[in-house]
Structure formats: structure tokens, C-alpha cells
Amino acid sequence: MVFPKSPKSSVCSKCHAPAAVFLAYAPTHLCGHHFMEMFEKRFRKTIRELGLIKKNSTVALALSGGKDSTVLLHLLSDLQRSLPFKLVAITIDEGIANYRSKTLIVAKRECKKLRVPLRVVSFKKESGKKLDEILRADKSLLPCSVCGVFRRHLLNKSAKEAGANLLAIGHNLDDMAQTVLMNLMRNEPLRLVRFGEPLADDEKFVPRIRPLMRAPEKEVAIYAMLKGFKVTFTECPYAHSALRQEIRNHLNELEEKYPGTKIRIFNSFVTMDGWMRKGIGNGFAGQKFKRSHCKTCGEPSSAEECAYCGIISKL
Amino acid sequence: MVFPKSPKSSVCSKCHAPAAVFLAYAPTHLCGHHFMEMFEKRFRKTIRELGLIKKNSTVALALSGGKDSTVLLHLLSDLQRSLPFKLVAITIDEGIANYRSKTLIVAKRECKKLRVPLRVVSFKKESGKKLDEILRADKSLLPCSVCGVFRRHLLNKSAKEAGANLLAIGHNLDDMAQTVLMNLMRNEPLRLVRFGEPLADDEKFVPRIRPLMRAPEKEVAIYAMLKGFKVTFTECPYAHSALRQEIRNHLNELEEKYPGTKIRIFNSFVTMDGWMRKGIGNGFAGQKFKRSHCKTCGEPSSAEECAYCGIISKL
Known part of the structure; x- marks a missing residue:
């Protein structure tokens, strides 16, 4: 088959x-062998061409235990053989019953197998409450918004604590193409430019890299399967963004009829991103994108108080 | 209802x-009255805010006789009462049996009613052959590609001959949003930047304005209906772009579920376009976007010979 x-x-x-x-x-x-070869070559080419990882960097991998980050863990671990850099993994335990516990087992097992040090950072320990508890306490909060704010904050903080100068994220090509379209459809073009890399340098912000950004989601799944990685395909029980789901389906339909659509969207974005960064740089850099830090926690923030501390203060 | x-x-x-x-x-x-008032206000606001038409301009309207250009004809004609400018209409007769003849009747009737001078420019008279004949003679040609090249060339040329310094096109919001997505999905970001307005000034190129670009297609149809304009809704018999059709359907679905999607895509594009133009301007203007004219006809062209003359020479 x-x-x-x-x-x-x-x-x-x-x-x-x-x-x-x-x-x-x-x-x-x-064939399976040559598919895996192509997949690994593309990964290394992405790293090399975009200069994502420099010699002797320390890379913190955001490891959920799902297929994307688990595949990325193995690829990065392999890469250490030809490129000397330090690798650590960080798993965020949001405290979602019957979900995170399963992927945590995968994260721990794979890290042990590859001898990659793993930090587990839990919402409960950091903020006093599990995500489940936060959402029960305040019904007006949207699960994905709270979780996103907390995860971004804690990933950045723990990456710094681990001495990392790069934070690797398992986003695949589908995630990238969906995000381009979502930001367009929400009229949030600034987010689009920001998601390549931050517009303002900040020594407190660990730059993110996305080495799987050219790998279609389907291929990540096939690779994980062919390599025999035992990953769980459980979905988060909290409702996923309805818009993302919708766009995912449309994009899959378009990809089916016009193969290559996802990579073309992504490539368009890369070109446009270059032009936009130049345009913005000359336009209002220094004014809108000055460094700013949260008055409470000192972490990078575009407002006086960061979103994380804003939510924490109301718990 | x-x-x-x-x-x-x-x-x-x-x-x-x-x-x-x-x-x-x-x-x-x-109600019908207040819908029409809103529709006309938005049209005038678009003209005013973007400075699309200056006092004493000469505007050539590309009038197909379909709903969009017919509505635009009436709106522009009305606008002349408060803003003094000259208006002429140009209808391109491609020579498509059982199609253009019907819309030509509309174009002639509405122009006569409003006393707007109309030029009918036919493929047959200009190039010696109707579109139907061109396509019969060379089966390898794609109808929409040939027609697009011919129409753009003849519209620009006849607008100049009519003394126009602006060419008004009936593109509505749906056309704009579809084009943004199509160019993304085809990885043609430069087309995206060009479609706002040309990147290089050229005295031989009549700048295009799209005063209906903020009006959803549905609303243009409702307006035409409420105003009692007798427009035909015949579709061109040549296959429409399959990709555009696909994107149109997806966008309509998304608009249904997330009202405002089309205008948000368009607004994103406007913001990004500003950044990109600045970025490109500082990057490679003068090199890539130098003025260039076709060696055969002298019209603006990015290549040595324009696409129009290229097709003509093979007929």
C-alpha cells in the first residue's frame, strides 16, 4: 500500500x-528508506540554509510528546553527531486531565532513550493552579488563550534558565500555512511579520526556530510511523480554534487538488516577510518595537504588565 | 423576505x-433605502480617503455590462454632480459568441441613458481575429490567459486614446480577497504588490483604480437589483479559473461562518502592501522596476516584446 x-x-x-x-x-x-533520507536531508538543509543553529549553541526543544516535537527531538539529537551543540528538552505540563499525562510518558521515555536532559515545567508549580482549575475558577477565560499565554511565558523562562540561546518549536508546514491564512483572515498582519522572528531584539527573549517548517504534517506522521516512534495521537480535550480547523480542512482540500499549495503559501510568506521587515524597519522601528519588560516579572512584554502576570493576578 | x-x-x-x-x-x-445610502457612502468614502479621483481627471471606465461595472458606471456618473471630472466608458468586445453581444446591449443602453460616451474596442478590429477564432486556430492557448493579455493591452491603449489619466475597474471585495489568496497559493507575491498600483511610474501606463474594492459582491448584486438596473448575469462560456472558483467557494463558506473575513483579508493586504512597497522601494527599485516598452508596439512591458505582440505575431 x-x-x-x-x-x-x-x-x-x-x-x-x-x-x-x-x-x-x-x-x-x-520507498521507506528514500523517503526518510529525503525527510532528513530537507531538515538539515533548512537548518543550514537559514543558519538556524550555530556551532556550540544551546537549543531548548519545546517537547510536547506529540508526533512533531518527538520527531524533532530525534532529528536534533542525530544532528548533534555532525554539528556540536547542546540540546535540552522542556515539557510544559498544563495540568489537563487524561491528556498531558499520556504525552509526558512519551517525552520522558524518548529523552531517556536519547540521553537528552528533560525539564518538566508545570502550571501548578509555577502559578499554583492547573489549567483545568484555572478554567473551572473563571468560566469567562478561553482555554487556548490562557494556555497559549502560559506556555509561551514558561517556555521562554525555562529556556533561559536552562542556558539556551535558541528555542526549537515543532511547527510543521501545515501549521505555518494555516497561521499565514489565519492572520490574514483576522487582519493581524503584524503577527504575521512577528512570527518569523521577533521584530525587536531583547536579551530576555529566546529566539524561536522552527526546523520542521518545510515538512508537511502528513510527512511528519509518516516519518514517525516508519521510524517506529511510539507517539500518541491524542487531541487536547479543550476545543481547538474553530477557524484553524476550518482553514486546515480547506488547505487540505486545496493541496489535494493543487499539490504544493502549502509550500507555495509558505514561500510567498517568506518573500513578503523580507520586504515587510525592510519596510517596517525603515518606517517605525525604535518607536513601536522598543524593548519593554513586564513591571511584575521582568519578562519581555509589549505592555506595562505581561499577559501572564495579568492572568495570574486575577487567579 | x-x-x-x-x-x-x-x-x-x-x-x-x-x-x-x-x-x-x-x-x-x-431597509432598501438605507442599504443603498450605506453602499453609496462607502463608495464615496473609498474615493475620498484613497484620493482615487482628483478634480478635473478624465476617468475611463472598463465597462463589461455585467453587474459590477454597470453599478460603477452609475455611481461614477452620480459622483460627477459633486466632483467635476470627465467620464468615458470602454467596452472590450472579445468576440465571444452568445455572450458579449448580450452585455454589449446593456453597456450601450446604460451609457446612452447617462450620456456617457462609449468606445467599443473589438479584438477583431484590433488584431484581425475574434477570441473564438484565435482559440480555434491554436488549441494550445488558454482562453483566460489570451483574453486577459488582450483586454489589459487594449484597455490601456484605448484609455490613453480617450485622454484618460485613470482607468476604473469594477473589481469588488470578493475579487480582491480571492486575488490575495490566489497569489499566495501560486507563490506570486510580486503580483500581489503590483496589483495595488504599478511599482514603476510609466507615462504610457494608465493607473487603475478600483472604487468598488470594499463592496462585497453580494451587495453589488443587491444594489443593482434594488436600483432596478437591468444587467445580465450570463457567465463567460470559457472555463473560469478552477483555482479562483475553488477559492471563491471556500471564502464564501468562511464569510458565512466568520462574517467580515473578506474585508479583513483585504485590510491585511492593504497594511502589508504599505510595508512591502517601502521594503521593495529601498531594496531593488530602479533595477527591477525600470520603465520598459515593447519594441513592437511601444506599450509598457516588462519584457522586450509585450505579451500582446507575442500572441499577435503567432496568429
């Missing part, structure tokens, strides 16, 4: 072994 | 008369 659907009785374009994967956007058939 | 579907037994938010239209993105109900 070749995944996804493809012309019948096909063979790998590299070695003529039976094909395991069909890449419609290429279009090409690959 | 209120169009589109809306909460029952609703009244106009302005005068409490029975509502005729429900604007989900506002959200507000309007």
Missing part, C-alpha cells in the same frame, strides 16, 4: 523498490 | 422600516 493514494503499481524513483510514499507535489514515489 | 438569511421579523436599524438586507459582518439590518 502506498500512502497517500497514488498511481498503482509504482516503484521508488531512486531505487525501484516498491514505493511506500507518493509525494504529489514533487511528483515522485519513494 | 430579508436577504441573506437573518434573524426573523427584523427592522432597519436606521428607520425601523421592514429590513430588506442583513449585513452579518456589521451586524445590522437595513
Whole structure:
């Protein structure tokens, strides 16, 4: 069986072994071995071309235990053989019953296997309350908003504590393309420019890298499967953004009919991002993007008090 | 009956008369009178805020005879009462059997009614062949590509001949939002920046204005209906772009669920366009965007020979 659907009785374009994967956007058939080779090459090329990781960096990986971050853990661990850098993993335990506990097992097991030090940072320990408790206490809070604010804050803080100068995130190509469209549809163009990298340098902000940003989600899943990684595919019980779900479905339909749509959206964004950064840089940098720190916790914040401390103070 | 579907037994938010239209993105109900007032106000605001038409300009309107350009003809004609400018209309007759002949009747009738001078420019007279004949002669040509190249060329040329310094196009909000997404999905970001206005000034290029760019397609249709304009809703018999059709449907679905999506996409684009133009201007203006004219016809062209002359030479 070749995944996804493809012309019948096909063979790998590299070695003529039976094909395991069909890449419609290429279009090409690959056996399992050559698919994994292509996947790993693309990962290393992304790192190299964009200069994502420098020699002797310390990279903190945001490890949820899901397929994307687990695949990224293995790829980064492999990469250490050819590029000397330090790798640590951080798992945020939000305190979501019947969900995080499962992926925490994966995170701990995979880190132990690869001898990557793991820090588990819990909402409960940091703020006194689990996410479940926070949401029960204040029904007006939106789960994904609170969780996003807390996770971003704690990831940045613990990455710094771990001595990291880079924070690696498991975002794949689908996440990137969806985010481009979502920010367009919400009229938040500034977020679009910010999501490449922060517009203002700040020594308290650990820059994020997304080494899987050119890997379609489907391929990350196939890679995890072929490598035999035992990841859980449990979904977070809190409602996902309805808009993201909608856009995900539309994008998948468009990709099916016009293979390569996701990577073209992403490439458009990269080009436009370059122009926009230049335009913004000359326009209002220094005024709008001055460094600013939260008066309560001292972490980077665009307002006087950061969103994290804002929520904490009301708990 | 209120169009589109809306909460029952609703009244106009302005005068409490029975509502005729429900604007989900506002959200507000309007009677026919107040809907038309809103529609016309938005049109004048767009012209004013963006400085689209200056006093004593000569505006050539690309008039197909469909709903968008016919509505624009009436609005521009009305506008002449408060803003002195010259208005002429240009209809391109591509030579498409059982299609253009119908809209030509509308164009002629409405121009006569409003006393707007009309030029009919035909593919046949200009190039010796109707579109139908060109496509029959060379089966490899894509209808929309040939037609687009010819129409753009002839509109620009006849606008100049009519002494116009502006070319008004009936593009509505849906066209704009679709184009933003299409250019993203095709990885043609430069087209995106160009479609606001040309990146290089050229005395041979008549700048285009799109005064309906903030009017949703549905509202243009409702306005035409309420005003009693007798426009035809015939579709061009040549296959429309499959991708545009797809994107149109997705956008309509998203607009239904998240009212205001189209205008937010458009507003994002406007903001990003400003940043990109600044970035490009400082980056490679003067090199990539130097003025260039076709060696055959002398019209603006990014290549040595323009696409129009390229097709003509092969006929």
C-alpha cells in the first residue's frame, strides 16, 4: 500500500523498490528508506540554509510528546553527531486531565532513550493552579488563550534558565500555512511579520526556530510511523480554534487538488516577510518595537504588565 | 423576505422600516433605502480617503455590462454632480459568441441613458481575429490567459486614446480577497504588490483604480437589483479559473461562518502592501522596476516584446 493514494503499481524513483510514499507535489514515489533520507536531508538543509543553529549553541526543544516535537527531538539529537551543540528538552505540563499525562510518558521515555536532559515545567508549580482549575475558577477565560499565554511565558523562562540561546518549536508546514491564512483572515498582519522572528531584539527573549517548517504534517506522521516512534495521537480535550480547523480542512482540500499549495503559501510568506521587515524597519522601528519588560516579572512584554502576570493576578 | 438569511421579523436599524438586507459582518439590518445610502457612502468614502479621483481627471471606465461595472458606471456618473471630472466608458468586445453581444446591449443602453460616451474596442478590429477564432486556430492557448493579455493591452491603449489619466475597474471585495489568496497559493507575491498600483511610474501606463474594492459582491448584486438596473448575469462560456472558483467557494463558506473575513483579508493586504512597497522601494527599485516598452508596439512591458505582440505575431 502506498500512502497517500497514488498511481498503482509504482516503484521508488531512486531505487525501484516498491514505493511506500507518493509525494504529489514533487511528483515522485519513494520507498521507506528514500523517503526518510529525503525527510532528513530537507531538515538539515533548512537548518543550514537559514543558519538556524550555530556551532556550540544551546537549543531548548519545546517537547510536547506529540508526533512533531518527538520527531524533532530525534532529528536534533542525530544532528548533534555532525554539528556540536547542546540540546535540552522542556515539557510544559498544563495540568489537563487524561491528556498531558499520556504525552509526558512519551517525552520522558524518548529523552531517556536519547540521553537528552528533560525539564518538566508545570502550571501548578509555577502559578499554583492547573489549567483545568484555572478554567473551572473563571468560566469567562478561553482555554487556548490562557494556555497559549502560559506556555509561551514558561517556555521562554525555562529556556533561559536552562542556558539556551535558541528555542526549537515543532511547527510543521501545515501549521505555518494555516497561521499565514489565519492572520490574514483576522487582519493581524503584524503577527504575521512577528512570527518569523521577533521584530525587536531583547536579551530576555529566546529566539524561536522552527526546523520542521518545510515538512508537511502528513510527512511528519509518516516519518514517525516508519521510524517506529511510539507517539500518541491524542487531541487536547479543550476545543481547538474553530477557524484553524476550518482553514486546515480547506488547505487540505486545496493541496489535494493543487499539490504544493502549502509550500507555495509558505514561500510567498517568506518573500513578503523580507520586504515587510525592510519596510517596517525603515518606517517605525525604535518607536513601536522598543524593548519593554513586564513591571511584575521582568519578562519581555509589549505592555506595562505581561499577559501572564495579568492572568495570574486575577487567579 | 430579508436577504441573506437573518434573524426573523427584523427592522432597519436606521428607520425601523421592514429590513430588506442583513449585513452579518456589521451586524445590522437595513431597509432598501438605507442599504443603498450605506453602499453609496462607502463608495464615496473609498474615493475620498484613497484620493482615487482628483478634480478635473478624465476617468475611463472598463465597462463589461455585467453587474459590477454597470453599478460603477452609475455611481461614477452620480459622483460627477459633486466632483467635476470627465467620464468615458470602454467596452472590450472579445468576440465571444452568445455572450458579449448580450452585455454589449446593456453597456450601450446604460451609457446612452447617462450620456456617457462609449468606445467599443473589438479584438477583431484590433488584431484581425475574434477570441473564438484565435482559440480555434491554436488549441494550445488558454482562453483566460489570451483574453486577459488582450483586454489589459487594449484597455490601456484605448484609455490613453480617450485622454484618460485613470482607468476604473469594477473589481469588488470578493475579487480582491480571492486575488490575495490566489497569489499566495501560486507563490506570486510580486503580483500581489503590483496589483495595488504599478511599482514603476510609466507615462504610457494608465493607473487603475478600483472604487468598488470594499463592496462585497453580494451587495453589488443587491444594489443593482434594488436600483432596478437591468444587467445580465450570463457567465463567460470559457472555463473560469478552477483555482479562483475553488477559492471563491471556500471564502464564501468562511464569510458565512466568520462574517467580515473578506474585508479583513483585504485590510491585511492593504497594511502589508504599505510595508512591502517601502521594503521593495529601498531594496531593488530602479533595477527591477525600470520603465520598459515593447519594441513592437511601444506599450509598457516588462519584457522586450509585450505579451500582446507575442500572441499577435503567432496568429
